[in-house]
Amino acid sequence: xxxxxxxxxxxxxxxxxxxxxxxxxxxxxxxxxxxxxxxxxxxxxxxxxxxxxxxxxxxxxxxxxxxxxxxxxxxxxxxxxxxxxxxxxxxxxxxxxxxxxxxxxxxxxxxxxxxxxxxxxxxxxxxxxxxxxxxxxxxxxxxxxxxxxxxxxxxxxxxxxxxxxxxxxxxxxxxxxxxxxxxxxxxxxxxxxxxxxxxxxxxxxxxxxxxxxxxxxxxxxxxxxxxxxxxxxxxxxxxxxxxxxxxxxxxxxxxxxxxxxxxxxxxxxxxxxxxxxxxxxxxxxxxxxxxxxxxx
Amino acid sequence: xxxxxxxxxxxxxxxxxxxxxxxxxxxxxxxxxxxxxxxxxxxxxxxxxxxxxxxxxxxxxxxxxxxxxxxxxxxxxxxxxxxxxxxxxxxxxxxxxxxxxxxxxxxxxxxxxxxxxxxxxxxxxxxxxxxxxxxxxxxxxxxxxxxxxxxxxxxxxxxxxxxxxxxxxxxxxxxxxxxxxxxxxxxxxxxxxxxxxxxxxxxxxxxxxxxxxxxxxxxxxxxxxxxxxxxxxxxxxxxxxxxxxxxxxxxxxxxxxxxxxxxxxxxxxxxxxxxxxxxxxxxxxxxxxxxxxxxx
Numbered sequence: 001x002x003x004x005x006x007x008x009x010x011x012x013x014x015x016x017x018x019x020x021x022x023x024x025x026x027x028x029x030x031x032x033x034x035x036x037x038x039x040x041x042x043x044x045x046x047x048x049x050x051x052x053x054x055x056x057x058x059x060x061x062x063x064x065x066x067x068x069x070x071x072x073x074x075x076x077x078x079x080x081x082x083x084x085x086x087x088x089x090x091x092x093x094x095x096x097x098x099x100x101x102x103x104x105x106x107x108x109x110x111x112x113x114x115x116x117x118x119x120x121x122x123x124x125x126x127x128x129x130x131x132x133x134x135x136x137x138x139x140x141x142x143x144x145x146x147x148x149x150x151x152x153x154x155x156x157x158x159x160x161x162x163x164x165x166x167x168x169x170x171x172x173x174x175x176x177x178x179x180x181x182x183x184x185x186x187x188x189x190x191x192x193x194x195x196x197x198x199x200x201x202x203x204x205x206x207x208x209x210x211x212x213x214x215x216x217x218x219x220x221x222x223x224x225x226x227x228x229x230x231x232x233x234x235x236x237x238x239x240x241x242x243x244x245x246x247x248x249x250x251x252x253x254x255x256x257x258x259x260x261x262x263x264x265x266x267x268x269x270x271x272x273x274x275x276x277x278x279x280x281x282x283x284x285x286x287x288x289x290x291x292x293x294x295x296x
Numbered sequence: 297x298x299x300x301x302x303x304x305x306x307x308x309x310x311x312x313x314x315x316x317x318x319x320x321x322x323x324x325x326x327x328x329x330x331x332x333x334x335x336x337x338x339x340x341x342x343x344x345x346x347x348x349x350x351x352x353x354x355x356x357x358x359x360x361x362x363x364x365x366x367x368x369x370x371x372x373x374x375x376x377x378x379x380x381x382x383x384x385x386x387x388x389x390x391x392x393x394x395x396x397x398x399x400x401x402x403x404x405x406x407x408x409x410x411x412x413x414x415x416x417x418x419x420x421x422x423x424x425x426x427x428x429x430x431x432x433x434x435x436x437x438x439x440x441x442x443x444x445x446x447x448x449x450x451x452x453x454x455x456x457x458x459x460x461x462x463x464x465x466x467x468x469x470x471x472x473x474x475x476x477x478x479x480x481x482x483x484x485x486x487x488x489x490x491x492x493x494x495x496x497x498x499x500x501x502x503x504x505x506x507x508x509x510x511x512x513x514x515x516x517x518x519x520x521x522x523x524x525x526x527x528x529x530x531x532x533x534x535x536x537x538x539x540x541x542x543x544x545x546x547x548x549x550x551x552x553x554x555x556x557x558x559x560x561x562x563x564x565x566x567x568x569x570x571x572x573x574x575x576x577x578x579x580x581x582x583x584x585x586x587x588x589x590x591x592x
Contacts, residue, residue, distance in 0.1 A: 025538040029563035032442065032575045037561050039554075041536045044516060060516060060539075146328065169513075187515055187537060217465075219483055220340060220356060239465075240337040241483055242321040243356075258335075265333050267325035279328045 009159060014182045014199065016161035016171070023062050023162060042162060042169055044187045050099040051079055052106050062162070062169070062186050065195050066091045069186075070098035072198030076225060078133070079108055080201070134224060139232040139252040140208045144269075147277040149235055151178035152213055153259055154283070161185060163215065172196060174231075175211040189216045190225070197229055207231045218257050220244045227251045233269075235259060240267055305455060310478045310495065312457035312467070319358050319458060338458060338465055340483045346395040347375055348402050358458070358465070358482050361491050362387045365482075366394035368494030372521060374429070375404055376497070430520060435528040435548040436504045440565075443573040445531055447474035448509055449555055450579070457481060459511065468492060470527075471507040485512045486521070493525050503527045514553050516540045523547045529565075531555060536563055 009015050017023070024040040031037040048058045049070045056079070061069055067089045074080040085103035092098075152175050162169045162185050170189035174182040174196045184195040193214070200207065207230035214236045216222060220243040226234045227247070234248070235256040245267045248255045254269025262282040266273050305311050313319070320336040327333040344354045345366045352375070357365055363385045370376040381399040388394075448471050458465045458481050466485035470478040470492045480491040489510070496503065503526035510532045512518060516539040522530045523543070530544070531552045541563045544551045550565025558578040562569050 027536070027538060027541050027563050029561055030566040030569070031562075032558055032560045032571070034571050039536075039561055039563075041538045041541060041563075043538045045539075187513075217483070240323070240335075242323060242337045242339045243341075245323050245337060262328055264328045265325055265335055266327075267323050267335075267337075270326040273326070275328070275330050 011155070011179045012159075012181060012183060014184070015159060016163075016183050016185055017064070018160050018162045020064065023064060042187060046096055048095075048097045049073060050097060051108070052101055053099075054106065054108065056108070059191060060187055061191050063096075064186075065184065065198070066098050068184075068195040068198030068202065069191055070100050070198065071201050072194035072196065073191075074100055075197050075201050076194055076228065078228075079106065082201075133228065134247065134251060137227050137251045139227060139230065141252060141272060142208065142232045142254075143272055143274055144211065144233045144254055144256075145177075145277075146264075146273065146275045146279075148175075148178040148211070149256060149259065149264065150262070150277065150282050152180055152211065152235070153237075155180055156183070156213060159183060170215055172212065172214040172216070174200070175213055176209055177211075180213070181210075189214070189222075193222075193225055193229075200229070211235060214238075217241070218244045218248075218255055220247055223247045223253060223255065227253050235264075240265075307451070307475050308455075308477060308479060310480070311455060312459075312479050312481055313360070314456050314458045316360065319360060338483060342392055344391075344393045345369060346393060347404070348397055349395075350402065350404065352404070355487060356483055357487050359392075360482075361480065361494070362394050364480075364491040364494030364498065365487055366396050366494065367497050368490035368492065369487075370396055371493050371497050372490055372524065374524075375402065378497075382497075429524065430543065430547060433523050433547045435523060435526065437548060437568060438504065438528045438550075439568055439570055440507065440529045440550055440552075441473075441573075442560075442569065442571045442575075444471075444474040444507070445552060445555065445560065446558070446573065446578050448476055448507065448531070449533075451476055452479070452509060455479060466511055468508065468510040468512070470496070471509055472505055473507075476509070477506075485510070485518075489518075489521055489525075496525070507531060510534075513537070514540045514544075514551055516543055519543045519549060519551065523549050531560075536561075 023043055025043050026038050027041050028038050042062060044060045045063045046058050047061050047063055047066050049056045051074055087103055088101040090099045156173055161171060163171050169185050169187060170192050171185045172192040173180045182196055182199055184192040186192045210231045211233040212226050212231045216236060217238040218236050218240045220241060223244040224247060233254045237259050238257060240257050248268035254272050256264050256266045258265045261284040262279040319339055321339050322334050323337050324334050338358060340356045341359045342354050343357050343359055343362050345352045347370055383399055384397040386395045452469055457467060459467050465481050465483060466488050467481045468488040469476045478492055478495055480488045482488045506527045507529040508522050508527045512532060513534040514532050514536045516537060519540040520543060529550045533555050534553060536553050544564035550568050552560050552562045554561045557580040558575040
C-alpha cells in the first residue's frame with residue numbers, strides 16, 4: 001500500500017489504492033516470446049443498486065466504493081434530489097447489492113423505461129429530459145489558472161493508481177485549485193464520476209470551487225454530467241466533441257482538453273482562463289510518466 | 297478524401313473517411329500560449345432507433361452508418377434474430393431516426409424495463425440474461441498467427457482515421473487473417489462494434505474466420521459482445537479485466553491484449569496462437585504512428 005510520504009499523495013482526501021488485493025487479480029498467460037506471463041488485471045464485479053426497494057440497475061464496477069457509486073449514480077440520474085433525506089445506505093458484499101433508502105417515497109417506473117444510450121451510458125435518462133434539465137443550468141463564472149492545471153496534471157500523473165498498474169481503467173479526479181482531492185477509478189468512466197458525486201453528496205462538499213479532471217474524452221455526456229454536478233471547470237488529456245463544446249458554452253462550463261505537457265486547448269470559457277505561468281517553463285511530458293495506453 | 301492508392305487502405309471493404317465533412321467541425325478556442333486555436337472536433341448526433349414502431353433507444357453517434365448501427369445494435373441486444381426477415385431499414389436524416397422493420401412481430405417491453413449498466417452500456421440486457429446466453433456459446437477453435445496480428449496492428453495504425461485526426465473516438469476493425477476489412481469508428485465504442493455487427497448481418501458475412509481488433513479495453517462486456525457475434529479472436533492495444541479473461545476462456549475466445557510494437561500478452565487461447573514470426577524482427581512502435589492519446 002502506498003504510504004503518503006510524498007506531497008503528491010498526501011494532498012488527497014481519497015487516493016487510489018492500487019495494491020488493494022480485491023481490486024486486481026494475477027492471471028497467467030503467454031507473451032510475444034511464448035514465455036509465461038503473469039499480469040495483474042482489474043477485477044470487475046456486478047453491483048445491483050436499489051432505491052427504496054426498487055431495483056434500478058446493475059453496474060459493473062471494481063467495487064471499492066459501492067456506497068458512493070450508488071449515491072452518485074442515483075443523484076446523477078436525478079432519482080435522488082439535493083434535499084432528499086437519506087435514511088440508509090446498505091451494502092451487502094455477499095449479495096453484491098447496495099440499497100439506498102430515503103425518507104421520501106420514490107417510484108421511477110417511467111424513468112426506467114426510457115433511456116438514452118450515449119457514448120457511455122445514461123441509463124434512466126430520456127434524451128429530451130437530459131437536454132431540458134440543462135436549460136436551467138448556469139454555472140458560476142469562476143477563474144481558473146493555467147498553473148493549477150499544470151500542477152494537477154503533474155500530480156495526478158505521478159499518483160500510483162490502478163490505471164498505471166493494471167490498465168483497463170478510467171480515472172476522474174475532483175480538485176480544488178492546484179490540489180487533487182478525490183481520485184476515483186473504475187472500469188467504467190461514468191462509475192468513476194458517479195463515485196465522486198456520491199462522495200460530494202455524502203460529505204456535503206460544494207461544487208462551485210472545484211475542477212473535474214478526467215482521463216476521458218470530453219463528450220456531450222461528460223460535459224452534461226459535470227454541469228449537472230455544478231462543477232464549473234472540466235479538464236482532460238483527451239479530445240472534445242462538437243456538441244460537448246456547444247453545451248459547455250451554453251451552461252458556462254470552462255473546458256480544457258488535449259492537455260499534454262505544456263500544451264492544451266480551451267474551447268469554452270477562455271475568458272475565464274488566466275495564463276499565470278509561461279508554458280515554456282513547464283516540464284514537457286516525461287515518457288516514464290506518460291499514462292499507459294489503456295484506451296476506452 | 298483518402299484515395300486508396302496504398303495497400304493499407306486498399307484492403308478495406310469499409311475504411312474510415314476522416315475528411316467527410318459531416319463527421320467533424322472546426323471549433324475556435326485558445327491554446328496554452330493564449331493564441332487562437334482552431335481544431336477539428338468530432339460531431340456527435342442523436343439517433344433514435346425504432347424496431348417495428350417501438351422506440352428502443354437514442355444513441356449518440358457520428359451518424360456515418362446509421363442503418364448498420366441500428367441493425368447491429370438490435371442484433372447485439374438480441375432483439376433481432378439471425379433468422380429474422382428484415383423488410384426495411386429506413387433512415388431519416390432530418391428526424392434523426394432509423395426504423396428497422398421485420399416480418400416477425402416484436403414487442404420488447406420487458407427487455408426495455410430492465411437493464412445493466414456495464415462499463416460501457418448494455419441497454420436492454422438483463423445481467424442474468426447476459427450470462428445465461430453465454431452458457432450456450434462455444435466458439436470455433438481457430439488458429440491465429442502472430443504475423444497476422446503484427447500486420448493488422450501496423451496497417452490499422454497507418455490508416456487515416458477520425459481517431460488520428462480528431463481524437464475523442466473509438467475504433468474497431470473486423471479482420472480476416474492479416475487483412476483489415478471493415479473499420480468502424482464512433483464516439484461510443486459499443487457503437488463501433490454494433491456497426492460492424494450490422495454490416496455482417498446485412499452482408500451475410502460469416503464470423504468464424506474473423507478477428508476483431510479494437511482500440512478499447514478487453515472488459516467482460518467487450519468479450520461478451522465479441523463472443524455473441526461469433527467471432528473467435530479479439531485483439532487490442534489495451535488491457536484486460538479478470539472477468540473478461542474468465543468469460544473468454546469459458547467460451548473459447550482467443551484474447552490478445554497489451555499489443556504494442558512487438559509485445560503482446562495472450563490470456564486466453566494461447567494454445568491456438570501460433571508464433572510464426574520472430575518478435576525481434578518486428579518493427580517497434582514508431583512514435584509518429586502511435587495513436588494519439590484519445591482515451592475513453
